[in-house]
Amino acid sequence: xxxxxxxxxxxxxxxxxxxxxxxxxxxxxxxxxxxxxxxxxxxxxxxxxxxxxxxxxxxxxxxxxxxxxxxxxxxxxxxxxxxxxxxxxxxxxxxxxxxxxxxxxxxxxxxxxxxxxxxxxxxxxxxxxxxxxxxxxxxxxxxxxxxxxxxxxxxxxxxxxxxxxxxxxxxxxxxxxxxxxxxxxxxxxxxxxxxxxxxxxxxxxxxxxxxxxxxxxxxxxxxxxxxxxxxxxxxxxxxxxxxxxxxxxxxxxxxxxxxxxxxxxxxxxxxxxxxxxxxxxxxxxxxxxxxxxxxxxxxxxxxxxxxxxxxxxxxxxxxxxxxxxxxxxxxxxxxxxxxxxxxxxxxxxxxxxxxxxxxxxxxxxxxxxxxxxxxxxxxxxxxxxxxxxxxxxxxxxxxxxxxxxxxxxxxxxxxxxxxxxx
Amino acid sequence: xxxxxxxxxxxxxxxxxxxxxxxxxxxxxxxxxxxxxxxxxxxxxxxxxxxxxxxxxxxxxxxxxxxxxxxxxxxxxxxxxxxxxxxxxxxxxxxxxxxxxxxxxxxxxxxxxxxxxxxxxxxxxxxxxxxxxxxxxxxxxxxxxxxxxxxxxxxxxxxxxxxxxxxxxxxxxxxxxxxxxxxxxxxxxxxxxxxxxxxxxxxxxxxxxxxxxxxxxxxxxxxxxxxxxxxxxxxxxxxxxxxxxxxxxxxxxxxxxxxxxxxxxxxxxxxxxxxxxxxxxxxxxxxxxxxxxxxxxxxxxxxxxxxxxxxxxxxxxxxxxxxxxxxxxxxxxxxxxxxxxxxxxxxxxxxxxxxxxxxxxxxxxxxxxxxxx
Numbered sequence: 001x002x003x004x005x006x007x008x009x010x011x012x013x014x015x016x017x018x019x020x021x022x023x024x025x026x027x028x029x030x031x032x033x034x035x036x037x038x039x040x041x042x043x044x045x046x047x048x049x050x051x052x053x054x055x056x057x058x059x060x061x062x063x064x065x066x067x068x069x070x071x072x073x074x075x076x077x078x079x080x081x082x083x084x085x086x087x088x089x090x091x092x093x094x095x096x097x098x099x100x101x102x103x104x105x106x107x108x109x110x111x112x113x114x115x116x117x118x119x120x121x122x123x124x125x126x127x128x129x130x131x132x133x134x135x136x137x138x139x140x141x142x143x144x145x146x147x148x149x150x151x152x153x154x155x156x157x158x159x160x161x162x163x164x165x166x167x168x169x170x171x172x173x174x175x176x177x178x179x180x181x182x183x184x185x186x187x188x189x190x191x192x193x194x195x196x197x198x199x200x201x202x203x204x205x206x207x208x209x210x211x212x213x214x215x216x217x218x219x220x221x222x223x224x225x226x227x228x229x230x231x232x233x234x235x236x237x238x239x240x241x242x243x244x245x246x247x248x249x250x251x252x253x254x255x256x257x258x259x260x261x262x263x264x265x266x267x268x269x270x271x272x273x274x275x276x277x278x279x280x281x282x283x284x285x286x287x288x289x290x291x292x293x294x295x296x297x298x299x300x301x302x303x304x305x306x307x308x309x310x311x312x313x314x315x316x317x318x319x320x321x322x323x324x325x326x327x328x329x330x331x332x333x334x335x336x337x338x339x340x341x342x343x344x345x346x347x348x349x350x351x352x353x354x355x356x357x358x359x360x361x362x363x364x365x366x367x368x369x370x371x372x373x374x375x376x377x378x379x380x381x382x383x384x385x386x387x388x389x390x391x392x393x394x395x396x397x398x399x400x401x402x403x404x405x406x407x408x409x410x411x412x413x414x415x416x417x418x419x420x421x422x
Numbered sequence: 423x424x425x426x427x428x429x430x431x432x433x434x435x436x437x438x439x440x441x442x443x444x445x446x447x448x449x450x451x452x453x454x455x456x457x458x459x460x461x462x463x464x465x466x467x468x469x470x471x472x473x474x475x476x477x478x479x480x481x482x483x484x485x486x487x488x489x490x491x492x493x494x495x496x497x498x499x500x501x502x503x504x505x506x507x508x509x510x511x512x513x514x515x516x517x518x519x520x521x522x523x524x525x526x527x528x529x530x531x532x533x534x535x536x537x538x539x540x541x542x543x544x545x546x547x548x549x550x551x552x553x554x555x556x557x558x559x560x561x562x563x564x565x566x567x568x569x570x571x572x573x574x575x576x577x578x579x580x581x582x583x584x585x586x587x588x589x590x591x592x593x594x595x596x597x598x599x600x601x602x603x604x605x606x607x608x609x610x611x612x613x614x615x616x617x618x619x620x621x622x623x624x625x626x627x628x629x630x631x632x633x634x635x636x637x638x639x640x641x642x643x644x645x646x647x648x649x650x651x652x653x654x655x656x657x658x659x660x661x662x663x664x665x666x667x668x669x670x671x672x673x674x675x676x677x678x679x680x681x682x683x684x685x686x687x688x689x690x691x692x693x694x695x696x697x698x699x700x701x702x703x704x705x706x707x708x709x710x711x712x713x714x715x716x717x718x719x720x721x722x723x724x725x726x727x728x729x730x731x732x733x734x735x736x737x738x739x740x741x742x743x744x745x746x747x748x749x750x751x752x753x754x755x756x757x758x759x760x761x762x763x764x765x766x767x768x769x770x771x772x773x774x775x776x777x778x779x780x781x782x783x784x785x786x787x788x789x790x791x792x793x794x795x
Contacts, residue, residue, distance in 0.1 A: 063587050100589070147476075154509070179436060184475040188496045188503075196509065198526045202518070203511035217526055 006068070007086025007104065014049040015104065020091050023099060024058040046107065053107035054085060061089050063173065064101035070172045071105065077144050078286075080137065081169040082108055082157070108168055110354045110397055111157035114200070118209045127214050128222070129164045131197075135226045136259070137167040138193060139234060140285050147185050149174030152196030160353065160397075161301035162360040190227050194220045233258065237279045242269070248278055255280060259302040261287045295330035298338065300356035307360045311337065337379060344383045349391050351398035362386050424487035424577040424610060426450040426473065431482035431492075433468050442468045444634040445482060453608045455601065456639075457625035459615055461657070465634040466614045467582055473612060474580055475499055486577050502576035504584065508567035510555040517542075517551040520569040534573075541572040544606060572607065579604070579611040585620065593617075597624050618658050622646070630654050652790040655703045655783055656753060661735060665703040666752040667787055674718060675700050678740050678748030681718030682777055685795040688784045692793070700793075701785040706735060708781035709759040712774045719774040722757050727766045734766040735759065741772050 003020055005012050019027060024043045033046040033053055043058040059067075064087045071084035083106045091099035114130065134156055141148060148155075148169070155171040178185070201216030210216075233254060240247050252262050264281035288305035292298055300308060315333045316322050341362055342355055353361070366382040428448040434441045443465040450456045458466040471477040473484055475496035483492045491499045510519055521538040529537075542548045545565040555563055571579065584600070585593045601624045604611050615621055621628045622642040629639040630653075638650040649655035655663050668675035668682070673689060675682045682702060692700050712719040722738040737756045740748040749755060759775055767773050784793040 060587050060589060152509070182476065182478050184477065184496050185471075188474070188476055191497050195523050195526060199509060199511055199514075199522055202522055203513050206511070206513035206518070220526055 002090045003088070003092075004090045005086060005088050011049075011085050011104075015086065015088070017049075018047065020088055020102070021093055021099070023093070024056060024102065055082070055105045055107055057103045057105075058100045059103060059173075061087075061101040064089065064103040067103055067172050070175055070177060073177055074146065074169065074172065079141060079144065079146070079169065080166060081172070082106065108157050108159070110357075111159050111168060112397060113157060114153040117158065118204055123211055124213045127201075127219055130158060130167075131219060131222055132226065133158060133161070133165040133167040134193070134197075135223060135230060136285070137169065138190065138227060139230050141169070142181050142186050142189070142231070143234065143283065145178040145180050147176045147178060147181055148172075148189050149176065149192065150196070151189060151193035153200045154196075159301060160357045162303035162307040162357065163364070164303045166301040166303075186231070190224060194223050197223055230258065234260065234280060234283050237277050239275055239277045242274055242276050245276065248276075251278060251280070255283060256287050259287050259306075260285050261290070295327060296334050296338070298334075298356060304356040304360055307363065308338070308356060311359075311363060341379060341383050344380070345387060345391070349387065351396045352391055352394045353397060358391070361390065365390060425452050425485075426456075426578055426610060426612065427483075427485040428469070428473075429483040429485065431469075431472060431484050432480050433465075433472055433477050434480045441480075441634050443472065443631075446636055448629060448636065448639060450610060450612065451626075453610055455604050455611045455613065455624060455626045457613045457615060457621040457628045458631060459618055459621035459628055459657075460631035460637075462616060463633075464631040466616075466631050468634075469631070470580055470582055470612055470614045473499075473578070474501060474503055500577045502571045502574050502579055504568075504571050504579050504581045508570050510563060510566060512555060515552050515554060516547060516558070516566050516569075519555060519566055520573050523570060524573060537573040537575060538569070541569045544572065545569055568603065577610065579609050581611065581613045583615055584613075585615075593620070600624070619660055622658065628658075630657060632657075648792065648794075649703075649783065650792050652701055652703070652785045655785065655792075659705060661706050661758045662754065663703045663705050663783070664709075664752075664754075664757050665701060666748070668700050668702050668751070670698050670700055675702055677751055678744035679742030680720040680740060680748065682720065682782065683718065684782075684784070687795045688793050692786070695786060695788055697786070697788055699787045701787045701790070703783035703785065704777045704781060706758040707760040708778045709775040710778055711761070712776035716776055719776045720757070721772060721774045722759070724767050724769050724771045724773065725756065727769055729763065729766055731763060734761050734763040736761055736766060736773075738773070 005015055007015055018031060024045050027045060031047055033048050045056050047054050047056060057064075068084045068087045071081060074081045075083055085104040085106050087101055087103055089101040091101065093099055117126070117130065130153070134151075134153070137156070138148065138151060150171065150173070155169070157168045157170050158165040159168065160166075181189075198216050198220035201210065201214070201219050204210045205214075205216055238247070238251060248265070248267070252265075255262050260283040262280050262283055266279045266281045268277045269275070270277075286302060288309055289300055289302050292300055292305035292308055295312070296308075298305075298308065312330060312333045315337060316324070316329045319329075319332075321329045321332075338359060341359055345358060352358075362379070362383055365386040366377055366379065369377040369382055369385060426448075427450070428446040430445045430447055431443065432441045432445055433443040446465075446469060458469055460466050468477055472479050473486075473491075475491070475494060479492050483490055485491065486499060486501070511522075514522065517538050520541060521534045524534045524537065538551070539548070542551055545568065547562065547565055547569065550558060550562060555566060558566065581600075585596055588596060597620055613624060615624075622645075625642060627639055627641055628645055630637040630645065632653050638645060638654045640648075645654060645658045649658060649663075652665060656665055666677055668677045668680070670676075670684070670689065670692060673684065673686075675684050684700065684702075688700070692698070709720070721741040722736075723741045724736045724738045726737040728735040728737070736759050738759070739745065739756060740752075759773075761767070784795065785791060786793055
């Protein structure tokens with residue numbers, strides 16, 4: 001059979017050099033990024049090509065093709081997920097023995113597996129934030145008609161988002177894209193997530209990585225409750241008296257607060273005309289990050305964007321430009337505030353955190369410094385102090401692929417293929 | 423444990439006119455292993471998901487035992503979707519790995535212990551309950567994973583193409599293992615596959631679906647021996663049944679040079695529906711080389727010989743001046759016959775076959791339904 005590399009031309013070139021005629025498990029180390037990895041039911045390895053890290057997963061062709069298509073679809077739908085790069089099929093060993101296909105995905109920069117986050121003891125608030133991020137991701141997927149089928153912390157990557165987290169889907173193998181999901185599908189998906197997360201938390205507890213204040217079962221119940229609250233806010237009907245029409249605007253504001261834009265509202269008035277019923281029809285996540293991108297060209301997570309936009313508002317007030325055109329003020333904020341901070345970060349520290357996260361931390365730091373000093377400390381001074389006393393001591397998070405360097409079989413949940421049944 | 427009943431259950435996807443599952447009537451016995459099989463788009467997965475509560479039921483009802491579950495949320499139905507793979511947690515003992523999901527649902531501790539112990543006995547895992555998964559062999563780990571589903575003590579297990587990500591070789595060994603485990607557990611199981619061989623080897627009964635409509639449900643052997651219509655006849659069996667539309671003349675079925683005997687009851691059934699053609703099917707092993715004194719037969723030129731040692735198959739095409747006319751009446755271009763191994767005719771040879779007595783299958787050309795005789 002012919003070797004077929006389905007990928008964009010640029011990446012195809014780079015991919016050509018890899019030893020596709022060898023089972024992934026036997027690839028020599030010099031092809032691989034020597035970072036720990038979780039045990040998956042499939043063989044998974046990481047490699048670096050042209051300065052980027054790629055994940056390779058060996059799997060039967062129909063599964064590789066299917067997951068590739070799904071990830072591409074999710075990408076088109078703007079879902080936070082790993083990007084599929086290509087599928088290598090028609091592989092053959094030198095002796096003619098056929099080899100399974102390989103799905104290639106691009107590693108998400110600055111993303112953290114949950115095990116890495118838990119490697120340092122995790123506090124209750126951090127757990128809450130992880131769960132919130134995951135719940136927002138599930139609700140986004142469900143709005144689009146995506147049934148995940150195996151939602152868990154292990155199948156998710158997290159990126160820092162102004163002290164909170166943004167969640168990314170990593171594994172779409174069990175997923176399915178539908179026109180719309182039935183209540184049963186959503187309920188089942190959440191039930192799977194709940195059981196997986198409880199298991200992962202109990203495992204962390206058994207390993208001594210979980211603070212005593214965190215109760216795995218309470219956390220998994222929280223997934224269930226938060227999801228339903230969010231889903232109701234996103235899709236539920238709300239009825240009120242015709243004189244309380246301001247509540248329509250309030251609903252939209254609440255959704256904006258949650259980071260969703262409302263593109264369409266369905267409004268029905270009763271026959272008597274006394275009661276109004278409202279339901280959001282189309283909601284798009286990324287309200288703040290879209291606005292920040294439009295104004296400044298800065299690509300940030302939702303909470304980071306909210307934080308930066310607040311700073312932009314404060315800047316407009318301080319410099320007395322509130323009446324000015326928004327775009328113009330945003331432009332001078334980038335020149336006066338954002339860029340000077342970024343330029344003050346030494347190059348060797350730039351792999352530690354993403355730019356918007358650094359800016360967020362500088363703003364936090366400024367608040368602490370000002371409180372200590374009893375007066376407002378300037379941005380320049382804060383940045384210098386932040387670099388010397390905070391950022392310098394942080395780990396590099398550009399490409400963390402696993403939790404610890406220990407044997408993954410001892411640290412990660414792992415999966416058993418059916419063929420070992422016996 | 424319980425029976426499962428589909429009572430004229432239908433599912434119509436929004437925006438579609440044709441139901442994905444059309445008035446499915448199916449009774450699954452307590453403890454039975456039932457396989458839903460059919461080509462893609464036949465409604466098999468939708469049927470399973472309706473039972474799981476993942477698809478709405480637009481008409482009709484579904485019952486588990488006496489309970490009507492038609493509109494019940496999935497988690498209240500007392501079913502377990504068995505995954506292709508379960509996570510095992512390395513820091514937790516085998517017992518904790520098997521029982522933790524019960525803890526989430528608030529099952530009392532003593533009850534969890536009892537269920538884990540029962541499952542461990544069934545799965546030969548009792549002496550490993552205090553160990554960590556790392557200390558187990560691959561097979562034992564897989565049984566722990568199965569234990570996660572078993573401790574829930576569901577009324578019904580549901581499996582949706584669980585072997586589809588394995589290569590052909592592994593599928594064969596694994597399907598027997600799943601089937602034998604199910605028999606030990608005795609839990610009613612509904613299993614979906616597109617692979618008719620998987621269906622035939624695993625199911626107590628097999629339910630064949632096409633275009634959302636149940637075609638036939640029966641034991642594997644009965645499906646093979648008495649397919650209810652042309653679709654089932656062609657779908658079940660590997661290599662496939664030879665099927666072609668013949669003309670009726672002088673009390674025999676003729677196509678090109680081929681000429682086979684038709685029982686009188688079949689002839690009268692065809693004439694009753696005002697037709698003069700008949701769809702005839704015969705399995706590769708029902709063909710035997712005919713001797714000179716036999717009347718009629720099916721002349722075939724051998725194209726390929728497949729000698730497997732224990733079996734031999736020949737793949738050929740009809741022979742004779744009217745061969746071209748014959749091929750467009752056939753479901754497939756080739757005629758397949760099983761012949762005596764080590765005595766197979768050579769490529770290019772011409773052989774006249776006849777169908778063993780009573781092994782012809784007749785179907786109405788009009789409706790595709792089987793005509794019994």
